[in-house]
Every structure is written in C-alpha cells, then in structure tokens.
Amino acid sequence: MERRARRKFDDEPENHERWLISYADFITLLFAFFVVMYAISSVNIGKYKVFSDALGDAFGGQGSAEPINTQVQNLPIPNPGLKRRTELIRKEKEQMTKLAQDLLSTLAPLVKEGKVRVTQNSRGVSVEINASVLFDPGDARLTAESREALQAVATLLKDDSHAVQVEGHSDNVPIRNAIFPSNWELSAMRAGSVVRLFIEAGVPPERMTAVGHASNFPVAPNETPEGRARNRRVAVTILSGIPDPSTEIPTEAAAPATQP
The missing domain is CATH 3.30.1330.60 (OmpA-like domain)
Incomplete structure (x- = not known):
C-alpha cells in the first residue's frame, strides 16, 4: 500500500504554468505604479497633498512634501x-x-x-x-x-x-x-x-x-x-x-x- 501511494505521488504531472501567477502579480504592480505616476503628472495640488501625506505616514511620518508650484508666471515680454x-x-x-x-x-x-x-x-x-x-x-x-x-x-x-x-x-x-x-x-x-x-x-x-x-x-x-x-x-x-x-x-x- 505504501508503494502504491508513493507511486501515485511520484506520477503527479509537473505544472509548467506556475510562472503566470508571478507574472500576473508583476503586471498588477506595474499597472498600479503607472496609475500613481499618472496621478502625480496631472499636477492636481489636492491629490498631490493627499498622496504626499500618505507617503509620509507610510515611510516614517515625515509629513507632506512642499507642493510644487505649477503656476506659470506672467513675465512681461520686452517690446x-x-x-x-x-x-x-x-x-x-x-x-x-x-x-x-x-x-x-x-x-x-x-x-x-x-x-x-x-x-x-x-x-x-x-x-x-x-x-x-x-x-x-x-x-x-x-x-x-x-x-x-x-x-x-x-x-x-x-x-x-x-x-x-x-x-x-x-x-x-x-x-x-x-x-x-x-x-x-x-x-x-x-x-x-x-x-x-x-x-x-x-x-x-x-x-x-x-x-x-x-x-x-x-x-x-x-x-x-x-x-x-x-x-x-x-x-x-x-x-x-x-x-x-x-x-x-x-x-x-x-x-x-x-x-x-
């Protein structure tokens, strides 16, 4: 009986598609990364502050970073x-x-x-x-x-x-x-x-x-x-x-x- 159970275990076929699980996790993380990058690039000061506060709390509680000045200064054009x-x-x-x-x-x-x-x-x-x-x-x-x-x-x-x-x-x-x-x-x-x-x-x-x-x-x-x-x-x-x-x-x- 012991020989029969071991033979059944040894005969179980190897799963060659297990890498898809790791690949799917990697794609998910990569998508999340691009979503975050897009949110930052849209230069919404409110979202930037919320995101900055969240990062500050997650990595040591240093508080939010200074907001980026996205205002274009109306400098006079010399004439x-x-x-x-x-x-x-x-x-x-x-x-x-x-x-x-x-x-x-x-x-x-x-x-x-x-x-x-x-x-x-x-x-x-x-x-x-x-x-x-x-x-x-x-x-x-x-x-x-x-x-x-x-x-x-x-x-x-x-x-x-x-x-x-x-x-x-x-x-x-x-x-x-x-x-x-x-x-x-x-x-x-x-x-x-x-x-x-x-x-x-x-x-x-x-x-x-x-x-x-x-x-x-x-x-x-x-x-x-x-x-x-x-x-x-x-x-x-x-x-x-x-x-x-x-x-x-x-x-x-x-x-x-x-x-x-």
Whole structure:
C-alpha cells in the first residue's frame, strides 16, 4: 500500500504554468505604479497633498512634501519698439512743455491782460492772440504794436523744427466790402499776415500753414460784445511731431478780452 501511494505521488504531472501567477502579480504592480505616476503628472495640488501625506505616514511620518508650484508666471515680454516710442513721446512732451513756458514768459504782459492764452494739448502748443492786439477792426494789416510781440514769438520758432499752423477766426457779424467779401477772406488774410511776418523773421516757409475758419469755431457765445471780441482771434499752433493723446492743460488762464 505504501508503494502504491508513493507511486501515485511520484506520477503527479509537473505544472509548467506556475510562472503566470508571478507574472500576473508583476503586471498588477506595474499597472498600479503607472496609475500613481499618472496621478502625480496631472499636477492636481489636492491629490498631490493627499498622496504626499500618505507617503509620509507610510515611510516614517515625515509629513507632506512642499507642493510644487505649477503656476506659470506672467513675465512681461520686452517690446523694444514700444519702449522706444514711449521714450520719444516723453522727450517730445518735455520739449513742447519748455516751448510753452518760453512763450508764456515772452508774452507775459499780454497774458496778464487777458489778450493772449498759451495752452499745451495733444496737438502741441497753441498761442491764441486776440485780434484787437494784432489788427484794427475790419483790417488784416498788422499794427505796429503787434509786430514787436510777433517778432518775439518768431525768434522762438526760428530755431525750432516743428511745423507751425496759423489759424484766423472771426465773430459771426457779416462783413462785406471791396477787400473782404465775407469773414472767410478776412480770417484767411489775417492768418496770412502773421505767416508772412514769421517768414520775414526767419521761420522757414515750408514749416508754415495759414488757415481761415471765419466764425465756424467760436470759443465764446456771439450774443454779447465780449463773446464776439473773444472769438476774433488768431491761433498760432506749434504742432507736435509725436502727438500724445493727453488732455489739454491750460498754461495760463486768461479772461475774455473786451476790446473790439
């Protein structure tokens, strides 16, 4: 009987597929490893902290590791073109401000009397001169007194490089005579007279422009004598080479002129 039992045990066939059990365990562990790696690579801060705490408790209780900073910093991208333009605008504005201050100083007596206004705006620097300072009523010839003030302005503009636009304005009272059929001709001739004086004083003619607006751009109501006197004016604008969209800054406030 003993021989028969041993023969049965010895005759039991050998299992050649036992390696599949170890292989299946290895594949399972490998899958779990890749799942963990994927969870970490997804950079979920909440999951990372939970996983880190679990690892810390399992391997010595050192606590969770510092979270990884996954935020992309919005660093400014350098723009050489924009930086250069900003610097040019700054220098141009400084130059125009200095010119406005020089004009204000030169025309200080007339500014104090309220007959001249100097302003700096997005177009450049504007010198607004009441017509009573420059011309006799209904005339476009410069008076002897006005030439001295305009010569001083021309001296500042002569060595400057900016374009100059001279604009003539009138009130809304119609004019009709042998010389001026309307306020268009009167305002244009007055602007031309100022331009001619500037050219004679040395300002290059290619920088000059003369424009007549008649009564289309009033700065005061035409219903009163004071308002009409304010509207009869000549504006000399030194145009900025690099316009800067800034609000107008009055360099000097002046009361409306009352002389016709």
